[in-house]
Amino acid sequence: MPTNIEWADLTDNIIRAKGGGWWCQKISEGCKNCYSEKLNQNSFFGGNKQPYSGQPPELVLDTEAIRKWGFQRKPKKHFVSSMTDVFGEWVPRLWQHEMLDGMFVAPKQIFQILTKRPEVMLSSINEWLSNHGLEELPSNIWVGTSIENRHTLEERSQFLAQIPASVRFWSVEPLLKHLGDISQYLNDVQWLIIGGESGPDSRPCHIEWVESLVKQCNESKTPVFVKQLGSNVYLNQQPFKTKHAKGGELAEFPQQIQIREFPNFTCD
Numbered sequence: 001m002p003t004n005i006e007w008a009d010l011t012d013n014i015i016r017a018k019g020g021g022w023w024c025q026k027i028s029e030g031c032k033n034c035y036s037e038k039l040n041q042n043s044f045f046g047g048n049k050q051p052y053s054g055q056p057p058e059l060v061l062d063t064e065a066i067r068k069w070g071f072q073r074k075p076k077k078h079f080v081s082s083m084t085d086v087f088g089e090w091v092p093r094l095w096q097h098e099m100l101d102g103m104f105v106a107p108k109q110i111f112q113i114l115t116k117r118p119e120v121m122l123s124s125i126n127e128w129l130s131n132h133g134l135e136e137l138p139s140n141i142w143v144g145t146s147i148e149n150r151h152t153l154e155e156r157s158q159f160l161a162q163i164p165a166s167v168r169f170w171s172v173e174p175l176l177k178h179l180g181d182i183s184q185y186l187n188d189v190q191w192l193i194i195g196g197e198s199g200p201d202s203r204p205c206h207i208e209w210v211e212s213l214v215k216q217c218n219e220s221k222t223p224v225f226v227k228q229l230g231s232n233v234y235l236n237q238q239p240f241k242t243k244h245a246k247g248g249e250l251a252e253f254p255q256q257i258q259i260r261e262f263p264n265f266t267c268d
């Protein structure tokens with residue numbers, strides 16, 4: 001379905017709870033205010049009210065949605081499974097491979113897969129590549145991991161870096177801490193998305209942290225996309241107010257971080 005997420009055209013939630021709603025399992029600080037769990041608590045939005053912890057409900061894979069990818073003519077950017085982690089340990093590997101099969105036969109569509117479990121993504125993708133006798137992912141499949149602080153940067157980026165893909169990306173959202181020097185990692189990543197946390201309980205994001213990331217990306221010529229500043233923004237240790245509730249209006253950003261680039265990409 002069409003999305004307001006600025007770096008995608010569509011979200012395709014191919015894994016859902018059988019009785020309605022979604023499910024995921026919280027794994028790190030970045031999940032604390034999970035937007036998907038909040039929606040899932042609300043039956044008005046089709047949620048099943050299960051928390052994102054404990055045991056999963058019965059889940060289904062929407063194989064029909066996957067099949068349709070191959071018939072779509074107009075190229076679009078599909079953020080696949082925005083409401084869960086498709087590389088969660090509870091997701092059957094067969095489902096992950098059915099998803100990749102569907103992407104493989106839709107080379108004009110761009111698929112953006114984001115996980116907080118890049119070690120699972122690496123092993124599942126390697127298995128799929130080996131099953132197909134391929135050396136690397138088709139270039140329309142972009143793989144990303146979420147980074148929220150220095151710890152997740154060091155832990156997750158090493159697994160992502162090993163995935164043979166033309167576009168590996170970081171979604172640095174919610175940015176919860178200053179990441180410091182990331183220059184040593186930028187050779188292995190082709191795109192950064194940056195965002196502060198939004199919503200009523202959002203944790204602070206300092207514009208200086210965003211500036212530092214943008215500067216390092218510019219220096220290394222890594223495309224960077226500043227999605228939003230968030231709802232709890234600081235500049236020079238003072239609150240920085242924006243009219244846009246999520247701090248997502250580009251014109252309200254300080255000029256040096258008004259940047260929304262995409263990876264250099266050509267279809268196979």
Ligand code: SF4
Pocket residue numbers: 024025026027030031034035036037052082083084085116
């Ligand atoms: S991985 Fe994403 S969808 Fe899953 S609980 Fe964490 S923030 Fe929510």
